[in-house]
Amino acid sequence: MLLSLHTPARAQLPRSARTLVRGGQIERPDSVRRRLDSLRTEAAARCFDSIARAHYAADSAFVAAARTDADPAELDSLAALRFAEGPGALAPRRKVFRKGWLMSDSMGLSKVTWVSALLPGYGQIYNKQYWKLPVFYGAMGTGLALFIHENSRFKPLKRAYEAYTDRSSVRTPELDALQERMIRSNTRRQIYLGVTLASYIYSIGDAAVSYSTNEVSRVKKATTLACIFPGAGQIYNRSYWKVPFVVGGFASMIYCIDWNNRGYQRFKKAYGLVADYDNHPENYPDGPTDEFSGRYSASYLRDLRNNFRRNRDLCIILTGALYVIQIIDAHVDAHLKDYDISDDLSMNLEPLVDYTFVPAQGSNRPVFGFNLSLTF
Structure with a gap:
């Protein structure tokens, strides 16, 4: 074309x-x-x-x-x-961490706490607070050495007391002197053990408080401290008025457990002596050798023994419940510490007057009501 x-x-x-x-x-x-x-x-x-x-x-x-x-x-x-x-x-960049499972920069608070519980002093090394190691190791080592020494003196006294009371619980000057020496030795032993445990627990709590490698909320720190020792979470939250209730509750429960356990051991021994006397009276020419001298029957002593044992077990359960409750309280209280209660959270209810055009009347008509406003 x-x-x-x-x-x-x-x-x-x-x-x-x-x-x-x-x-x-x-x-x-x-x-x-x-x-x-x-x-x-x-x-x-x-x-x-x-x-x-x-x-x-x-x-x-x-x-x-x-x-x-x-x-x-x-x-x-x-x-x-x-x-x-x-x-x-x-573009994402890889972070450089320190090598080693025990000294990694990515370790969280929970992991540091658990490792500190297994290896006392690890938390201070991880937090680079080396000057605290002699203090903790010195307190724990001294308390543990004194406890071992006193425990070696307490055990022979306890064996002699049990051997004496297995034959007869009748109060004698020899039995009273032996029991007094045993009680004094046991008191010193418990004090040394308390110093050792207090130093050990404090080292774990110090590692958790001083932890600053990664960002940790107040809630997690308060909960961790409450798990380490009852009342520590309340102290961290600055709710000091709750500390006497927590510490007093635990002290009362521990006293009740010890009191009921001593009663259980007492009536258990008395029941054993009376039951053996009822079965073999020929072995007891001088009559019953329990501390009550046969005034109570074996069935009555058995009931008392069972009551003290039941109360002791119940106190142990209540102590566990109190431990869980104070952890929950520290967790919730730490959440509420950050809760905003300023004036920005408010509700206002005001009267409302408005004018609306009504086509049927061809004019504006007043409307009355309420205006509800929420600020959050």
């Missing part, structure tokens, strides 16, 4: 038409150029997709940082970095 055009020979139409005109005749589109153009289009699309994917990854990193409790200034710096340096600026 011929086309007459008033243009010079070998003129070219706009490049987007991809049509050449030579000598007034339109030629077919160039297939090679069209293929090259399609390749260029595909390459441009791939480039655009890679840029969009990189921007999406950068925006995802920004959103992930925003969902955490990050500082607003830090988020602003992330946004500035996002637009200033391009999508590759927020």
Whole structure:
């Protein structure tokens, strides 16, 4: 087909038409150029997709940082970095931790506490408070050495007392002197054991309080301290008025457990002597040898023994319940410490007077009511 055009020979139409005109005749589109153009289009699309994917990854990193409790200034710096340096600026980077399972920077508070319970003094080493090690080790070592020494003196006295009372519980000057020596030795032994345990528990609590490697909320620290020692969580929350109730409750429960246990041991021994006398009276020519001299029957002593044992077990259960309750109290109280009770949390109820246009009357009509507003 011929086309007459008033243009010079070998003129070219706009490049987007991809049509050449030579000598007034339109030629077919160039297939090679069209293929090259399609390749260029595909390459441009791939480039655009890679840029969009990189921007999406950068925006995802920004959103992930925003969902955490990050500082607003830090988020602003992330946004500035996002637009200033391009999508590759927020690429994830691997943190460098100290090597070793026991000295890793990624160790949490719970793990440090448990390891400190197994290895006393580890928390002070982890927190780099080396000057505390001689204090804790000295107190624990001294208390433990004194306890072992006193326990070696207490055991022979206890064996002699039990051997004497297994034959007869009648009060004699020899039995009273032996019991007095045993009680004094047992008191010193318990004091030394208390010093050792107090130093050990305090070292664990100090490791938890001084922990600052990773960000830890007040709630977790308060709960951890309450688990380590009853009342420590209340002290950390500065709820000092609760400490006497917690400590007094535990002291009362421990006293009740000890009192009922002593009663259980007492009537258990008396019941054993009376029951043996009832079964073999020929072995006791002087009559019953229990501390009550046979005034109570074996069934009555058995009932008393069972009552003291039941009360002792009940006190142990109540002590466990009190331990759990004080942990819950420390956990909840730490949450409430951060609860906002400012004036921004308010409810206002105000009268409302408004005018509404009524088409039927062709005028405005007053409307009365209440306006309730909540601020939070």
